[in-house]
Amino acid sequence: MKKVISILLVLMMVFSLAACSQPAEAPAPAPAPAPESSSPETPAPAPEPAAPKGTFEGKVAIVTNTLSQNEEEYRSAQEMVSRYGEDKIVHELWPDNFMTEQEQMISIVTKLGSDPEVKALIVNQAVPGTTAAVDKLLETRDDMFIVYCSPQENPPDVVQRANITLQFDELGMGSTIPEQAQKLGAKTFVHYSFPRHMSIVMLSARRDLMKAKCEEIGIQFVDAVAPDPTGDAGVPGAQLFILEDVPKMVEKYGKDTAFFSTNCSMQTPLIKASVDEGAIYPQPCCPSPYHGFPSALGIESVGYTTDAMAQVISETAKKLDESGVLGRFSTWPVPVAMMNTIAGAEYAIKWINGEVGDELDVAVLEELMTEYANGIKVTTTAYSENGEEFDTFRLIMMDFLTYSPEHIIN
CATH class of the missing domain: 3.40.50.11390 (Rossmann fold)
Known part of the structure; x- marks a missing residue:
C-alpha cells in the first residue's frame, strides 16, 4: 500500500516540476500562450506590473526555457515585459527538447538578430547549443550586448562570446x-x-x-x-x-x-x-x-x-x-534564476543608454541584484580556471x- x-x-x-539548470530531464509539452500554473490546483497570476522604469532606444531580447521546463526563468522574462512592454522586451523560448533541437535554437537567435532594433540578448538558461546559436548571431551582429545565465558549456568559450555571464557559485556551495x-x-x-x-x-x-x-x-x-x-x-x-x-x-x-x-x-x-x-x-x-x-x-x-x-x-x-x-x-531568500534575468537585462539597458561602458562595472551589477533581492546583500566573484581569472564570469553567493x-x- x-x-x-x-x-x-x-x-x-x-x-x-521545472527543469534544473542542467539539461532538461524529459521532453515536456510546449506551454500554452497564456501563463500556466505553478500549482496543479490554483493558477499562478502573471507578475504584477512593476514601478515604471525609464525608457531606452531599441529592444532587449530574452530567451528562456519554457514554462514547463523552468517556471522561474519564464516568469523573469515576463516580469521584464511587464516593466517595459512588449514593444521593448522580446521574449522567446528554447525548444523543450533543446538537446535534439540545435538547429531550431540557431534559428531563434538568428531571427532575433535580424531585427536591428534588438540591442541586447539575455539567455536564461544558456543550455548546450547556446554558443553555436550565438556564433551564428555574431556573424552579422557583433554589436549585440550578450548575457549568459547558468551556462552549461565550457566557461573559457562562454566568456569569449558573452559580455556578462551569471552563475550561482557552484564551487562555493561545495563548502557552504x-x-x-x-x-x-x-x-x-x-x-x-x-x-x-x-x-x-x-x-x-x-x-x-x-x-x-x-x-x-x-x-x-x-x-x-x-x-x-x-x-x-x-x-x-x-x-x-x-x-x-x-x-x-x-x-x-x-x-x-x-x-x-x-x-x-x-x-x-x-x-x-x-x-x-x-x-x-x-x-x-x-x-x-x-x-x-x-x-x-x-x-x-x-x-x-x-x-x-x-x-x-x-x-x-x-x-x-x-x-x-x-x-x-x-x-x-530569493529565486536566483529570476534575479539573473532581471539584473542582466537591467544592466544591458544601462549599457544601451550609455550609463555603463563596455568594461563590466561589478558594483553596478551587484547593486541591481541587491535591488531585486529587496536590499539583501548579493556578492559576486570572478570565475577562475587553471590560474586564469575571468572577470566577466560572475559567481553569485547569498546568505x-x-x-x-x-x-x-x-
Whole structure:
C-alpha cells in the first residue's frame, strides 16, 4: 500500500516540476500562450506590473526555457515585459527538447538578430547549443550586448562570446552547503546524483568539495547514485526512487541526515520525504523559496512579487512547523534564476543608454541584484580556471534563509 501511495504522489508531482539548470530531464509539452500554473490546483497570476522604469532606444531580447521546463526563468522574462512592454522586451523560448533541437535554437537567435532594433540578448538558461546559436548571431551582429545565465558549456568559450555571464557559485556551495547542513544539526550528508551529472565539470568538482568539507567538519559523506531522469524509468522512476530511498537512509543514519540532489526533478520528492522522515534539507540544487517547496508541501503559489514571495516563505515555514521540522530546512531568500534575468537585462539597458561602458562595472551589477533581492546583500566573484581569472564570469553567493518562526506571517 505504501508503494502504491508513493507512485500516486510521483504522478501528481511530475507535472508541476521545472527543469534544473542542467539539461532538461524529459521532453515536456510546449506551454500554452497564456501563463500556466505553478500549482496543479490554483493558477499562478502573471507578475504584477512593476514601478515604471525609464525608457531606452531599441529592444532587449530574452530567451528562456519554457514554462514547463523552468517556471522561474519564464516568469523573469515576463516580469521584464511587464516593466517595459512588449514593444521593448522580446521574449522567446528554447525548444523543450533543446538537446535534439540545435538547429531550431540557431534559428531563434538568428531571427532575433535580424531585427536591428534588438540591442541586447539575455539567455536564461544558456543550455548546450547556446554558443553555436550565438556564433551564428555574431556573424552579422557583433554589436549585440550578450548575457549568459547558468551556462552549461565550457566557461573559457562562454566568456569569449558573452559580455556578462551569471552563475550561482557552484564551487562555493561545495563548502557552504555542508556548513549549513551542520548548522541545521546534520551528522550525515547524503549526495544524490548520477553519472551524466557527474560528467559536468562544475557539478563533479562541487561534489568533491562537499566531500572534503564534510570530512573537515566531521560529517559523514554518503555518495548515493540515483536513476538518471532521462533514463528508461524517466522522471517518475527517479522521483519514486527518492521517495523510497530517503526513508532507508534515515533508518540507516538517523534523522540528523541532510539530503542534497543535483537534479531539479528530484527536489519535490526529496523535500517531501525529508519532511516526512524528520530529516534535514539545507538547499535545493537551484536556490529559491519556490524550488520544490510549494509543490512538496501543498502550498498554492500566489505570484512572484516581493509580498507574494514573503507569503510563500511564510506558508512554507507554517508547513514545516506543523511537521516538527522548522529550523531544519533552508534555501536562499530569493529565486536566483529570476534575479539573473532581471539584473542582466537591467544592466544591458544601462549599457544601451550609455550609463555603463563596455568594461563590466561589478558594483553596478551587484547593486541591481541587491535591488531585486529587496536590499539583501548579493556578492559576486570572478570565475577562475587553471590560474586564469575571468572577470566577466560572475559567481553569485547569498546568505541562507533558514525557515524559522520569524518567517511566519500571522
